[in-house]
Amino acid sequence: MKQVAWLFALGAALCAAPAAARAQTHTHEDRGVRVDSHQDREELRRMMQPYVDSARATWPAVRQRFQAGMGPKQQLFAVTRLHDMAGHEEQVFIGVERIADGRVHGRIYSQIELVDGFTYGQQHDFAEADLVDWLVMREDGGMEGNFVGRFLQGLEQQ
Incomplete structure (x- = not known):
C-alpha cells in the first residue's frame, strides 16, 4: 500500500522575522506536522475541520478588506493544499496578490517539502x-486569523 504523507505549515512560525523583512526577503520558517497513514490524515482533518470552518466563515470580510486595500505594511496569506501526481498533499501559504472570480492568486510562500x-x-x-x-501579518509581527495554524501549534506543544 502506498504510504500517504501530509505536511501542514504552521502559520505561527511566520512571526520569527519582522513583517517588513519578510516582505523584502521572502524568508520565514515553516514547521510542519507530518502524518504517514491515511487513517492519521483523516483523523487530523476531522480535528482541524472546526478551525477550517472558522477560517472560511471569516474569509469574506478579509477578502473585502484586501480588495479595499489592506493597512500599511500588512500582508494577506491564504492557506491551501497542493497535490502532485504521486498522490502527495502539502498545506502551504500563498502570499495573496489578487482575488478575482472566486480564485485566489499569488505566490507560494512556503518551502516545499513533499509535493513535486x-x-x-x-x-x-x-x-x-x-x-x-488565512492570516494577515502586520509589520509589528502580530497576526490575525491563522485558526488552523494556532490549532496545529497547540498540537505540537502537547
Missing part, C-alpha cells in the same frame, strides 16, 4: 472553496 512540481515563489492560484486558513 511546485517551488517557493512560484505563481499559484486556487479556488476560494479550497481555502483552508
